[in-house]
Amino acid sequence: MRLKATISYDGTQFSGYQVQPGERTVQLELEKVLMKMHKGERVHVTASGRTDARVHASGQVIHFDTSLVIPTDSYQKALNVQLPSDIRVLSVEQVTDDFHARYSVAGKRYRYIWDCSKIQSPFRRFYTVETRGIRPNVEAMREAAQLIIGTHDFTCFCAANTSVVDKVRTVHSLNLEWIGDELHMTIAGNGFLYNMVRIIAGTLWEVGVARREVQTVAEAIEAQDRSKAGKTAPAHGLYLEEVFY
Amino acid sequence: MRLKATISYDGTQFSGYQVQPGERTVQLELEKVLMKMHKGERVHVTASGRTDARVHASGQVIHFDTSLVIPTDSYQKALNVQLPSDIRVLSVEQVTDDFHARYSVAGKRYRYIWDCSKIQSPFRRFYTVETRGIRPNVEAMREAAQLIIGTHDFTCFCAANTSVVDKVRTVHSLNLEWIGDELHMTIAGNGFLYNMVRIIAGTLWEVGVARREVQTVAEAIEAQDRSKAGKTAPAHGLYLEEVFY
Numbered sequence: 001m002r003l004k005a006t007i008s009y010d011g012t013q014f015s016g017y018q019v020q021p022g023e024r025t026v027q028l029e030l031e032k033v034l035m036k037m038h039k040g041e042r043v044h045v046t047a048s049g050r051t052d053a054r055v056h057a058s059g060q061v062i063h064f065d066t067s068l069v070i071p072t073d074s075y076q077k078a079l080n081v082q083l084p085s086d087i088r089v090l091s092v093e094q095v096t097d098d099f100h101a102r103y104s105v106a107g108k109r110y111r112y113i114w115d116c117s118k119i120q121s122p123f124r125r126f127y128t129v130e131t132r133g134i135r136p137n138v139e140a141m142r143e144a145a146q147l148i149i150g151t152h153d154f155t156c157f158c159a160a161n162t163s164v165v166d167k168v169r170t171v172h173s174l175n176l177e178w179i180g181d182e183l184h185m186t187i188a189g190n191g192f193l194y195n196m197v198r199i200i201a202g203t204l205w206e207v208g209v210a211r212r213e214v215q216t217v218a219e220a221i222e223a224q225d226r227s228k229a230g231k232t233a234p235a236h237g238l239y240l241e242e243v244f245y
Numbered sequence: 246m247r248l249k250a251t252i253s254y255d256g257t258q259f260s261g262y263q264v265q266p267g268e269r270t271v272q273l274e275l276e277k278v279l280m281k282m283h284k285g286e287r288v289h290v291t292a293s294g295r296t297d298a299r300v301h302a303s304g305q306v307i308h309f310d311t312s313l314v315i316p317t318d319s320y321q322k323a324l325n326v327q328l329p330s331d332i333r334v335l336s337v338e339q340v341t342d343d344f345h346a347r348y349s350v351a352g353k354r355y356r357y358i359w360d361c362s363k364i365q366s367p368f369r370r371f372y373t374v375e376t377r378g379i380r381p382n383v384e385a386m387r388e389a390a391q392l393i394i395g396t397h398d399f400t401c402f403c404a405a406n407t408s409v410v411d412k413v414r415t416v417h418s419l420n421l422e423w424i425g426d427e428l429h430m431t432i433a434g435n436g437f438l439y440n441m442v443r444i445i446a447g448t449l450w451e452v453g454v455a456r457r458e459v460q461t462v463a464e465a466i467e468a469q470d471r472s473k474a475g476k477t478a479p480a481h482g483l484y485l486e487e488v489f490y
Binding site: 125 | 253254255301303325330331332333334335364365366367368370372
């Protein structure tokens, strides 16, 4: 029986999602608990995609195959009882065997949060990127965002060390809104290249603080050149919020 | 010159406020930075009172004497640059030499937060106490709160291992309100005994989940008997929010 689960995790104390020898990762913690539930049998967990160290998820999706016949509600509770409290299983549902957490993805939505208050609340230090009171020009950032929305070759927003060949993706929406002193960027699209959201966040930030002109964003996309885009924004401001199937 | 500073800290990674040999405490971190600023000279920091391990502060007040002549704004910035990010200095002001962070206190306000959502967000695990979806009867808790407001001998709400003799205090206000799925208790008074807020929170919780009758709260106060009150609620739900002078 194949199960699909939606999970949330605080990325602060993880070396990312994927298993790496000697590191604490989300996948490792999930598989440890499932192995216990399956009396020592290894259960492989597949996620919609990896997240890096310190990146958070409020709606990551995973799938795995299980031999246990337990109602999905009880399955969810059993997982939450045994998992560390920085991973929570929000829902579990049975899916057909052709569902695949990664290959079936139709799109994703991410959130990026800057804390623009003068003094960052210590309670938000792992969950937002502090700007030491700098408040960017959001109108300029929105103008630049309009240049990113649509179907483009996004080579300029992709970390150089990647093996993906086809870098054409579609960004469906890219919004910026203030929530109190926090600036939230939300971006949805059919797929994202490695570090793409963080490089877009870093580039829009540079536009917002007048370190680059709006038009340079169109030029960077056109040039398909990573060096023409902005810096990669820090990991701990990023949340994988929803995966669409 | 005497300075008064309002500070905020995330109590998660501290063994409380007060210096203890071999432990990471808020006072130690403050005094380490001040010692550096004073070229090796020890500067003693006095707080409005101690907070326990994992207890947070959004408005703790401290004072210290300094020989440095720096504008208070720059003093605040210098402290924040050198302090770890789980302590932030919100403001610094010069006060007269007769101001004393502890002895001059006229009152304090604390906040206690329960997260009553079915699944606690991993991002809130250090900052709220999870109830696994249990939602208490807040009307009953408010009735019990009315019995606590006023001037009483609060021996029943004081940890047994205390050396304080006079246990008469005045609680000015004690409110309960929902903020989303979180239940927030705020309590203000002229002074609080050791563990008093956490024992009140624990006792009101027991009323809310029908583990005790409202009237038992009056009886516990009357009896001046710690064993007649409820359990001490966990530390990480508690915030020192404001100190009045």
